[in-house]
Amino acid sequence: MESIEVRNVQKKYRRKTVLRDVTFSAGPGECIGILGGNGSGKSTLLKTLAGVLRPDGGSFTLGGADLFRDDKRRAAAVGYVPQGTPLLRELTAMDHLRLWYRPEALRRGLNGGVLEMLGVTGFLKTPVGKMSEGMKKRLSIGCALASNPRVLLLDEPSAALDLVCKANILDYFCMYRNRGGILLIATHDPQELELCTGYRLLRDGVTEPYEYRGDLRRLSEDMKS
């Protein structure tokens, strides 16, 4: 079971430096909560690690292999669930799954696999335009898991979900973590924070370890200062 190491990751948008020097690590079965105020760069960090954005410096290793330089390995090892639900309105759930899953993996996922666990099988023929937010989120997570990743990057995964749906999704993440997966969650949500085994506060482009003890007021003050 391999660990991830994020070292000195930097990212700039034109002249603005969003990530200056991000460094942390996580092992199997760990869930790291990335905390920070709005605009602090949490989503940017996750996008950079996911390969959506190109980093300006640093490394992101899994078992010693730098995933920034190995696109193929990163695609296989890292799953990313973005903040919104980036799906094509006209296509059905099944259409989306066919885009991202290989045929055998799709069959496995639908028959007792992760897709069945997420409950996606219940709305395979529904177009995205007619789905609820919960259904869309579950489908997004299903798409992110197509490569059976060992690392899952989640950007506010349960935002705008109802309580039941939220609970189901968090249960799945808990199970994923317990099976040795590594989770990085950018969040403000207390229930998501409860899932985490460690925390990093992102401030001024730099992460630092943070001790969260369930005190949201203190957290918000720390984010401001």
Next chain:
Amino acid sequence: MRPGFWPYLILRLQRVGKLFLPLLLVAALLMTGIGWFGVSLVRQDEAGAQRVEIGVVGDFEDSILRMGMFALRNLDSSRFSIEFVQFSEESEAKSQLRAGKLNGYVKIPEHFVEDVYRGSFQPLTYVTAPGAQGVGTALTDEVIASVSELLSVSEDAVYGAEQYARDHGVMLEEGSAGDVLAMRFLEQILRRDELLQVEILGIGDGLSLSEYFLCSFFVMFLLLWGVSASPVFAGQDMELGRLLKCRGLGSLRQILAEYLSYLCLMLSTVLCLCLILLLILRGLDLGGDIPARLLESGFLLRAVPVGMALGALQILLYECANGMLQGVLLQFLAAVSLGYVCGCLYPVGFFPELLQQIGNILPAGLARQYLSAALSGQSGGWLLLGLAGYGLVFLALSAGIRKHRLAE
């Protein structure tokens, strides 16, 4: 606070205001482009005629051919409208045709002159440009076909004279019967312009070609302008609309506010630019009397109801299209179809009677005629009513569609 009509209108104006500068730049470039296009169509060169360039490929060692080229370039009446360029190799002519320097070229077969004397020859080949057959190409081709007929008829008569001379044993002092007759034909063909007595009446109540194209291109410009507003008006999300509806701002008032903001944007970019351009042209004494006529005839003032009617059409098209993709494609199809059928690209007189009648009652046709009426000093009252009617219908339809979309 209940969102009223005016606050929503101000909000829309603020939104479209961000497009003002880029669209002003686009409008400036569009106008320059359309102006150049129009000038290309009606341009007069120093000799007073637009010149078509035709290459002639042949062996000009032959004196008859050399004489023929000389006659074409210096004596024939077509010399004012056609320029003949000599080539000894077909490859040169082909490359000039490819580069767009020629409209076409004529290929004279080898031993052509001798074959003509013998009475049996291969025809000349006129090689035309590979592009689509536009008006210019069609007209050039028809001119060549007419010239071919003149030459065929002449040649048959010359052979007839030769045959007569052989059958009756006639010898002429000047040369063979065919040669003498051929010179007479040649003289007549070269002087054929003198066969016409031309009476020019002057423009009168109608418009000159330049003025016609000025009005039609202006309408085309407004039609094409609709495409540029697509980033703001195409594929609008109805969530805000539903929220406004809940707060008492119904579909009609929403459409009205959006239409007014669209109109402000369109008219401010177009009219500002026109006014500035015309004042500059008049100040620098460029463009003949056209700038002064446009300023004094109320052309710009008439552009306002024209913009209102066409703007309403464009709002309707954006409302019909549920998404940016369909919105832009519909705007394009509508702009080019209407522009074409209503005489904004080809003069309306080019079309059959039925199409002319249809084109003249469509919005772009009414718009063109209304602007033309300004230049020819007519009131255009009925045309204005027609434009107003179209504008109201389009807005009403837009409101109806919006109501339906909000209810979905």
Next chain:
Amino acid sequence: MLHFRSLLCWWGLLNKRLLKRPGFWAVLLAVPVLVLVLTLAASRNGGVVRIAVGLEEPQSPAARQVAQRLTERESVLETVLCESADEARTLVETGRADGAWLLPADLEERFDRLSAGEAVPLVTMVVQEDNVLLQLSREKLFAALYPDLSYALFAGFAESELQERSEEEIRKYYGIIQRNSRFIEFAYSDGSPVDPMESSFLVTPVRGILALLILVGALVSAMYFAQEAEAFVWMRRRKRFLLPFLCHLILTLDLAVAVLAALGLSGLVSSWPRELGSMALYCTACAGFAEVLRNILGKPRRLGAALPLVLLAGLALCPIFLNVRRFRMVQVLLPTFLYLYGIRSGEFILYLAGYTVLSWALGLILARIRGTEEPGEA
């Protein structure tokens, strides 16, 4: 095999996202319908210029014969026969005709006087303004006058030079040779023949307009891609470069189906294999062009603002309404120009192929430099 099936799957699903929109179907169906309506309505041509042919003496056989020749032949000029010269003149004065050709009562005598060497005009032409179209249209008038004029010249020559007085003999030898073949034949630069009247000049711009529709479609796809790009966030970075090309190509090919149907209905297709090949190449070129522009301009708003400029450049510089022989360096930047020229010229098809390769390569390089493989960054 797996890659091919995967590509097919992508192709099908990306296409499905377009074809599930009723609005898109409306556009696809509107194209052939509009073109069919125009083709039917334009089947009776109008004319580049409208000429009223007026007879000073309706009973004059020579004038009637010339008038018949003018009005019966198919032409890009529209000729209207009037029963009197005054009627023809009135049409011009009221702007209902561009010009009038007034054939005199003594036309036959004038032919004879001409052949005797006297300088005498044959026809009076009345115009409001004498423009280049009217000047070129005169050749048609000369062609209609010429059979009678040439006979008069021949007869005059026969009498004065050949001492022949017998009308019968003169007519016999005048018509003794009738080759009935054209002096000049028409061809395109690839050697294929052309009939000057093969298609209505009103309908031929349709090909160019529809080609522009495909170009617009490619540009709209480029604008639209920015909205959709996030949906492809799970794609590997290396493959993500090709994704916008694929999206643009799918849209252009869908439009191409509608365009080909329209061209078929309008009778503008001469060879289907050539048509299909050049259309496929053109769609690919448009995809490359759109991607280059997307990478240069960046934001969808800028692309939207540039759209009318590209349209105008297409209408003005491509051989749709005019065959403009200037600004060739700018013309070759537009795939529409190369496509339209390539319909009749294999050379230009090769240029189009080269253009396609270059535009795709440039699009990829610009994407790399700009870093616009990242969704939502454009």
